[in-house]
Amino acid sequence: MPTPDRTSLDAIVGAGRSILEADGLGGLTMQAVAERVGVRAPSLYKRVRSRGELVRLIAAATVDDLAGRLDGAISVNGQDDGQGDALVDDALVDDALVDVARLARAVREFAHERPAAYALVFTPSDESGLEVEALRAASAPLLAVAARIAGPEHALDAARTLTAWVTGFVAMELSGAFRLGGDVDRAFEFGVERIAAALVSTRA
Structure with a gap:
């Protein structure tokens, strides 16, 4: 499993955009994004402070x-x-x-x-x-x-x-x-x- 340092912000946002299209805004969770990029959900918070920030980055x-x-x-x-x-x-x-x-x-x-x-x-x-x-x-x-x-x-x-x-x-x-x-x-x-x-x- 990749370490957080190997998970870029671009990869996280890209994963979020893919999930948004597949599952809608309701399906866009930190857990879903973490699974998509191959890290545990808590690790995402080193790159993105909250789901709200992730949505704003995707927008x-x-x-x-x-x-x-x-x-x-x-x-x-x-x-x-x-x-x-x-x-x-x-x-x-x-x-x-x-x-x-x-x-x-x-x-x-x-x-x-x-x-x-x-x-x-x-x-x-x-x-x-x-x-x-x-x-x-x-x-x-x-x-x-x-x-x-x-x-x-x-x-x-x-x-x-x-x-x-x-x-x-x-x-x-x-x-x-x-x-x-x-x-x-x-x-x-x-x-x-x-x-x-x-x-x-x-x-x-």
Whole structure:
């Protein structure tokens, strides 16, 4: 059995994330994590002070993961130059709209891959303990694209509008609320296209 020194914090958090997805937040116990990494439960407390801290570390790792995906989703040529006038022609508008769709898809894909972790960070709760700065950093790609399509003065409003629609759609999808048949993927793309177009119109 490995000694505590051979059990890294990354391994503990990784084990916790796997257990969260398999057994939900209720199944995320220090004992379960200890068994997964091959130590006794008391040994975990040398790395993590409590279950609450472990949940907060998992939430932070989840946000970092999602932030990386969002950052990788937007086009390099479409990055905002910070001047507030990035949208000067139809080509740049089209690039921004493509990025909106990519960001929305990235969030949806992440939610399907890690639904429990997604719920942990997108459901308001003191348990996740997410810091505002971490959330701001994770939101940077979305805010940059929002500024390009709606203007800097409406960037936060646009980002919140898009986030609210995507998370609402995904929540209904994951809960099985879409019961009238039809192509859910097509409905998602339809919604993203319409939301993005509406956000561009706010810049006029």
